[in-house]
Amino acid sequence: MEATIDVIGVRKRFGRTMALDGMTFAVRPGRVTGFVGPNGAGKSTTMRVVLGLDTADEGSALVGGRPYASLRRPLSHVGALLDAAALQPSRTARDHLLWLAHSQGLTGRRADEVMEQVGLGSVARRRAGGFSLGMRQRLGIAAALIGDPPVLMLDEPFNGLDPEGIVWIRGFLRSLAAEGRAVLVSSHLMSELQDTAGHLVVVGRGRVVADAGVAELIAAASRDRVTLRTTARPEAMTVLAGTGATVAAVDRDTLTVSGLAAGRIVELLNGHAVPFSEVAAHRATLEEAYMELTRDAVEFRAAMTPLEPGTDREGAR
Amino acid sequence: MTVVTPYRSAVRGARDGFAQLLHAEWTKFRTVRGWVAAMAVVAPVVIALGLFSAAGNSSSCSDGPKVVPCPAVPLGPGGEAVSDSFTFMHRPLGEGGGITARVTGMTGIITYPPPNHDQIVNGLVPWAKAGIIIKESTRQGSAYAAVMVTGHHGVRMQHDFTHDVAGRPASAASPTWLRLTRSGDTITGYESADGVHWSTIGSVRLPGLPATVQAGLFVTSPADLTVKPNAVGGSIAQARFTQATAVFDNVDLRGAPPGTVWSDDQIGQSGTTQWEQEHKPAGVVSSGGTFTVTGSGDIAPIGQEAGQSIEHTLTGGLVALIVVMIVAVMFVTAEYRRGLIRTTLLASPRRGRALAAKALVIGVLAFAAGLVAAVVTVPPATRILRSNGNYVLPVSLLTELRVMVGTAALFAVAAVGALALGALFRRGVAAAVTAMVVVVVPAVLATASVLPLEVSRWLLRLTPAAGFAVQQSIPDYPQVIGDYSPQAGYYPLPPWAGFAVLCGYAALALALAVLRMRRRDA
Numbered sequence: 125m126e127a128t129i130d131v132i133g134v135r136k137r138f139g140r141t142m143a144l145d146g147m148t149f150a151v152r153p154g155r156v157t158g159f160v161g162p163n164g165a166g167k168s169t170t171m172r173v174v175l176g177l178d179t180a181d182e183g184s185a186l187v188g189g190r191p192y193a194s195l196r197r198p199l200s201h202v203g204a205l206l207d208a209a210a211l212q213p214s215r216t217a218r219d220h221l222l223w224l225a226h227s228q229g230l231t232g233r234r235a236d237e238v239m240e241q242v243g244l245g246s247v248a249r250r251r252a253g254g255f256s257l258g259m260r261q262r263l264g265i266a267a268a269l270i271g272d273p274p275v276l277m278l279d280e281p282f283n284g285l286d287p288e289g290i291v292w293i294r295g296f297l298r299s300l301a302a303e304g305r306a307v308l309v310s311s312h313l314m315s316e317l318q319d320t321a322g323h324l325v326v327v328g329r330g331r332v333v334a335d336a337g338v339a340e341l342i343a344a345a346s347r348d349r350v351t352l353r354t355t356a357r358p359e360a361m362t363v364l365a366g367t368g369a370t371v372a373a374v375d376r377d378t379l380t381v382s383g384l385a386a387g388r389i390v391e392l393l394n395g396h397a398v399p400f401s402e403v404a405a406h407r408a409t410l411e412e413a414y415m416e417l418t419r420d421a422v423e424f425r426a427a428m429t430p431l432e433p434g435t436d437r438e439g440a441r
Numbered sequence: 442m443t444v445v446t447p448y449r450s451a452v453r454g455a456r457d458g459f460a461q462l463l464h465a466e467w468t469k470f471r472t473v474r475g476w477v478a479a480m481a482v483v484a485p486v487v488i489a490l491g492l493f494s495a496a497g498n499s500s501s502c503s504d505g506p507k508v509v510p511c512p513a514v515p516l517g518p519g520g521e522a523v524s525d526s527f528t529f530m531h532r533p534l535g536e537g538g539g540i541t542a543r544v545t546g547m548t549g550i551i552t553y554p555p556p557n558h559d560q561i562v563n564g565l566v567p568w569a570k571a572g573i574i575i576k577e578s579t580r581q582g583s584a585y586a587a588v589m590v591t592g593h594h595g596v597r598m599q600h601d602f603t604h605d606v607a608g609r610p611a612s613a614a615s616p617t618w619l620r621l622t623r624s625g626d627t628i629t630g631y632e633s634a635d636g637v638h639w640s641t642i643g644s645v646r647l648p649g650l651p652a653t654v655q656a657g658l659f660v661t662s663p664a665d666l667t668v669k670p671n672a673v674g675g676s677i678a679q680a681r682f683t684q685a686t687a688v689f690d691n692v693d694l695r696g697a698p699p700g701t702v703w704s705d706d707q708i709g710q711s712g713t714t715q716w717e718q719e720h721k722p723a724g725v726v727s728s729g730g731t732f733t734v735t736g737s738g739d740i741a742p743i744g745q746e747a748g749q750s751i752e753h754t755l756t757g758g759l760v761a762l763i764v765v766m767i768v769a770v771m772f773v774t775a776e777y778r779r780g781l782i783r784t785t786l787l788a789s790p791r792r793g794r795a796l797a798a799k800a801l802v803i804g805v806l807a808f809a810a811g812l813v814a815a816v817v818t819v820p821p822a823t824r825i826l827r828s829n830g831n832y833v834l835p836v837s838l839l840t841e842l843r844v845m846v847g848t849a850a851l852f853a854v855a856a857v858g859a860l861a862l863g864a865l866f867r868r869g870v871a872a873a874v875t876a877m878v879v880v881v882v883p884a885v886l887a888t889a890s891v892l893p894l895e896v897s898r899w900l901l902r903l904t905p906a907a908g909f910a911v912q913q914s915i916p917d918y919p920q921v922i923g924d925y926s927p928q929a930g931y932y933p934l935p936p937w938a939g940f941a942v943l944c945g946y947a948a949l950a951l952a953l954a955v956l957r958m959r960r961r962d963a
Contacts, residue, residue, distance in 0.1 A: 176790045
């Protein structure tokens with residue numbers, strides 16, 4: 125089976141709320157794909173649709189090219205952590221993994237293996253009800269690994285982890301991806317995915333607002349804005365606005381310009397003999413890129429995919 | 442983009458089949474200590490209640506101030522308790538032959554019947570019997586076949602206590618010719634209005650009939666039983682002494698061994714009451730070919746009024762069933778409560794199969810608990826009751842097995858139904874309360890004397906509580922008037938029919954649960 129997830133035009137409505145509005149993206153093997161967006165953007169719903177727990181009103185979600193419900197021994201194809209609290213509190217950690225193992229025709233040995241893998245070996249016989257959220261996350265990851273699947277989907281696995289745990293999970297996810305697995309990790313905080321995800325799928329309001337590599341995203345967010353320092357603010361604004369760029373005054377002698385590359389700005393100002401002291405292409409952080417992307421999905425899409433801004437704008441409004 | 446070698450799993454599992462799901466569900470069950478503990482106390486609760494109440498229950502019979510062994514209740518050829526009391530004028534009969542007689546009339550008395558209960562009236566109870574009989578011997582409970590005129594049910598042919606075939610609806614007042622012929626083990630019954638034109642009522646085999654049997658005339662009359670509703674619900678059964686007298690003529694017996702003569706006997710309790718001795722003794726008066734036979738009693742199976750039935754040792758069953766159903770509900774609602782159901786459905790995306798595996802596991806566990814409970818309760822408790830002088834109605838081994846296996850099956854199906862309610866409602870309390878309201882509450886209301894009789898009966902026909910019928914060991918007979926009320930231990934549906942009602946409800950709940958599981962997002 126191909127280690128992929130394909131989400132194609134999925135729509136899902138809960139009552140009057142459009143939870144997923146044409147969600148489309150693909151997850152490829154060999155890298156950690158971050159699935160980010162604000163709370164309520166549709167990350168968990170998308171995952172549930174992929175896993176066959178929720179049905180899509182429209183579109184399809186495939187794992188290795190097949191719907192989840194058609195998989196035999198599904199946990200050996202896909203491992204998922206949806207809700208770390210989904211445990212019978214009186215069952216021990218090992219017993220929780222044991223029944224999962226049995227459901228896939230595996231033995232208790234596999235339960236012990238994944239337990240060691242996530243570092244829960246010493247608490248295997250303790251009741252899961254007494255676990256901290258961080259331990260539950262580890263147990264949930266162990267459960268996802270029970271069938272040694274090529275595809276992993278983890279919903280907010282960083283929640284409740286202490287800093288040490290976060291460092292551990294980042295390394296762990298990277299190593300899983302390095303083995304050739306497709307790893308999809310959702311988070312509502314971009315910072316959690318820093319240094320972990322090689323690829324990002326940014327979602328807002330039930331649709332993908334960006335689907336790109338981390339470097340690409342930063343570049344895209346940065347390309348947009350140039351900071352200009354000038355003593356002749358009114359003249360500069362006139363010249364630059366005349367080309368169709370968006371110009372905003374930051375303070376008495378600083379402007380930000382959107383829609384024009386730094387080089388072009390220099391050319392224009394020189395051509396019109398407008399004095400300036402500094403032109404700085406803004407180098408965005410991943411966090412900033414994310415903030416900008418999710419602040420208003422529509423504006424971003426117009427900037428990222430300039431070929432069809434009109435249709436997108438209408439579709440989103 | 443770099444070329445990636447997709448991951449190849451190193452873990453090899455066995456087949457993905459239903460067996461794996463069952464294994465997983467069993468692992469789930471046995472790893473929650475509370476459920477295991479609850480299921481484990483089911484059998485001990487039933488056993489303890491059954492044995493303790495049997496040990497604390499004793500009865501004795503006295504003759505005046507003297508305690509004597511209670512009189513043995515005769516058993517019919519099928520092993521069931523029977524009443525076998527009548528006036529019998531008889532003569533031996535060989536392997537071939539028969540007896541013919543005409544019943545010219547039948548009269549009787551009923552002592553102190555309603556409404557005023559203040560006098561003895563002339564009349565016949567519906568199942569007063571007068572006719573001819575071929576019987577293995579004069580021993581109570583021995584095999585027989587008889588044709589007879591009855592008080593209100595016309596001509597009948599009956600044999601071996603539990604079997605009854607209707608003939609013509611002849612009146613007890615008009616003369617009726619009756620005939621029985623014997624050919625080896627086969628007895629055939631006939632009737633005629635004129636002694637010329639005969640019609641067959643039926644033919645029965647009495648296996649193992651000895652070469653010489655007793656044939657002759659008999660009269661008997663069962664107690665006048667009325668069941669009236671009680672003011673506070675339930676009912677009161679009352680029985681009054683009755684006596685019947687029939688006049689026979691044209692008595693013709695063929696096939697009697699040479700040298701044998703007619704004699705008459707009181708079989709069983711016929712003729713033993715003070716009233717009979719003082720007013721009209723039971724017996725035979727003959728005058729020139731006419732025989733006037735007077736008797737009382739009955740030739741019929743007796744029911745739960747005569748003693749306890751084996752299923753009464755399972756009084757703890759209801760409490761145990763409540764425990765079983767609550768565990769069954771929690772087995773599924775605990776997963777909904779924690780969101781664990783999603784993990785279950787990830788492991789088995791085919792939702793119907795996932796629920797089926799759960800149902801099978803809880804069903805088998807409940808069956809096992811019920812079976813242990815019944816098998817360790819019924820036979821020992823029955824033995825204890827009997828050793829304490831109590832009369833426990835005998836039943837065949839097959840019936841005893843049916844009561845025990847039926848109890849186990851009742852537990853299993855009720856558990857599956859409760860589990861289905863849990864999956865349907867997804868809420869533990871709602872599902873458990875519903876299970877109690879549809880199974881336990883109707884059973885309790887119908888068998889405690891709080892509802893009118895018919896309401897009780899309908900409850901036990903229409904609700905899942907009908908399933909308790911599978912525990913009824915003593916059947917009711919249409920040819921015997923009895924207090925066949927739920928409170929007396931009689932269910933309105935036959936055992937397996939009642940059980941089928943419960944199965945139907947459980948299947949419906951399970952189907953709805955699967956449907957809802959499939960349709961709804963998890």
